Amino acid sequence: MKEEILTTQDLHLYYGDKEALKGINLNFDEKGITALIGPSGCGKSTYLRTLNRMNDLIPNVTITGTIKFKGNDLYAPNADTVQIRKEIGMVFQQPNPFPFSIYDNVIYGLRIAGEKDKEKLDAVVEKSLRQAAVWDEVKDHLHESALALSGGQQQRVCIARVLAVSPEIILLDEPTSALDPVSSSQIEATLLNLRHDYTIIIVTHNLQQASRIADRTAFFMNGELIEVDQTKNIFMNPANKQTEDYISGRFG
Amino acid sequence: MNSKTQNKVAIGGLYGIAGFVVLILLALLGFILVxxxxxxxxxxxxxxxxxxxxxxxxxxxLFNSFYLLILAMLISFPIALGAAIYLYEYAKDNWLTTTIRTAIEILSSLPSVVVGLFGFLFFVVKLHLGFSILSGAFALTFFNLPLLARSIEDSLRTVSDVQREGGLALGLSRWETVSRVILPAAVPSILTGVILSAGRVFGEAAALIYTAGQSAPALNFADWNPFNISSPLNPMRPAETLAVHIWKINSEGIMPDAKAISSGSSAVLVIAILLFNFAARYLGKRLYKRLTSA
Structure with a gap:
């Protein structure tokens, strides 16, 4: 029996008066990939962003319920958002490397945390870029601007940047929807490599992608969690009629 | 008239207007330089x-102009930077920040002669600073602060929000994100804004007539002790700048070659401001390249 690393109980989220999440109960085991799927506006991205408190940045958001990371309440009054986001990293839809060199992008978190040992930084850069499966492509121009890379390479550098601060959980918000198919499949391969070492939660619009990489899949609709199960069951034998309709392309 | 001819007419008209503006500019520049x-x-x-x-x-x-410019920038830049960062990165939209923004806008559209008269009453008379470089620098700060704060705020706005999210999601605090990600990314654009506003400050006359004064006592360029009255660095001496000089010669100059001096001064002023503009472009581009490609 694996340990549950992240648990959400009766999570409600309101944008002003509008209820965007209507009582989500969803837990995540350590390691492996969970995909969150569902039609646009179903709340899956909103839900993902509650998991490392990125919704804090949006005004007029009210959140009730409990999210616990290793037993600690993420929304406790004394919770440290900076520490939370170090342990729960995030990769966004639009690749967002900083306008610095590839090297600086990857070590930025560590450098700001005060790490100065050049050898250690070098090692982290190589390890993170290897884990993100982009090392071979960029190793000869680490000191050139990350903005000069292709979208897919940028996204993998962003993944490496998150890995460099050694998080336990990696949240990905439609990380391939702005990329071409080749880059997307490289990102998928990267994630499959990482699933043994990290807990990965990915929001995706691409059902094939979910079926290819996810161990578990959760289906969201209208701010509610409809069904969560092993990916195979969700796609082959969903328990819920709405899930079946969505999977078979009847809406969404 | 079909849409193709309409298009041609519109383009022709716009070319004409643009050409007219360029022509006026070239004529003015040409006259001053020639x-x-x-x-x-x-x-x-x-x-x-x-x-x-x-x-x-x-x-x-000429020395006074540069000295005043540097002093004014030293005072106004940190304040403007702080204000811009607060307003754009931290402040929530409420009545207080709306008031601050409105105040900045009003301040930036104040006629500079009003700023000068305020500086005269407040710094020169009330604070007993006299006609001095310091009074002038404070007046220029009032003149420059709102423009600079807005320009820096615009520079911060050019840095995309995904960069802010990226920084925060990496476990950087708000301040680390601002100071280590957003500011470096905005530096080229901030620098351009600073240099361009320096050009405006350099050419400012009305705000200085009543604050830094209209006399330029001879300076001893061998004496760099700021406490001596003839030292160039003394901030308490009256200091007529180039722009004020032009105004003064043209209104009450009694030297026989007043016209020639006024023409020469104008040329120096215009060339200096042109240099500021070119430097702004060049440095901005270079810095951006350097920062973004290590």
């Missing part, structure tokens, strides 16, 4: 002025 550049010489740029005789230079005024 009448002014022949007056320029090393002697003109370095010698002190003469009140009644011909052959005076603008050395003191």
């Amino acid at each position: 009448s002014g550049v022949p007056q320029l010489s090393w002697h003109f740029l370095t010698a002190p002025g003469k009140a009644f005789l011909k052959g005076g230079g603008v050395g003191v005024q």
Whole structure:
């Protein structure tokens, strides 16, 4: 029996008066990939962003319920958002490397945390870029601007940047929807490599992608969690009629 | 008229308007440079002025202009930077920040002669600073602060929000994100804004007439002790700048070569401001390249 690393109980989220999440109960085991799927506006991205408190940045958001990371309440009054986001990293839809060199992008978190040992930084850069499966492509121009890379390479550098601060959980918000198919499949391969070492939660619009990489899949609709199960069951034998309709392309 | 001809007419009209603007600009520049550049010489740029005789230079005024500019920038830049960061990165939209923004906008549209008169009443008279570089620098700060704060705020706005999210999601605090990600990314654009506003400050006359004064006592360029009255660095001495000098010569100059000096000074002023503009573009581009490609 694996340990549950992240648990959400009766999570409600309101944008002003509008209820965007209507009582989500969803837990995540350590390691492996969970995909969150569902039609646009179903709340899956909103839900993902509650998991490392990125919704804090949006005004007029009210959140009730409990999210616990290793037993600690993420929304406790004394919770440290900076520490939370170090342990729960995030990769966004639009690749967002900083306008610095590839090297600086990857070590930025560590450098700001005060790490100065050049050898250690070098090692982290190589390890993170290897884990993100982009090392071979960029190793000869680490000191050139990350903005000069292709979208897919940028996204993998962003993944490496998150890995460099050694998080336990990696949240990905439609990380391939702005990329071409080749880059997307490289990102998928990267994630499959990482699933043994990290807990990965990915929001995706691409059902094939979910079926290819996810161990578990959760289906969201209208701010509610409809069904969560092993990916195979969700796609082959969903328990819920709405899930079946969505999977078979009847809406969404 | 079909849409193709309409298009042609519109483009032709826009070309005409743009050409007209460029023509005016070139004519003005040409006039100033053609009448002014022949007056320029090393002697003109370095010698002190003469009140009644011909052959005076603008050395003191030129130095004053730069010294005032630097002082004004040293005072206004940190304040403007802080204000811009607060307003754009931290402040929530409420009545307080709306008030601050409105205040900045009103301040930035104040006629500079009003700023000058305020500076006269407050710094020169009330605070007993007299006609001095310091009074002038404070007045210029009032003149420059709102423009600079807005320009820096615009620079921060050019940095995409995904960069802010990226920084925060990496476990950087708000301040680390601002100071280590957003500011470096905005530096080229901030620098451009600073240099362009420096050009405006450099050419400012009305705000200085009543604060830094209209006299340029000869300076002893061998004496760099800021407490001596003839030292160039003394911030308590009256200091006529180049722009004020031009205004003064044209209104009450009694030296025989007043016209030539005024033309020469104008040319120096215009060339300096042109140089500021080119430097702004060049440095901004270079810095951006350097920061973004290590």
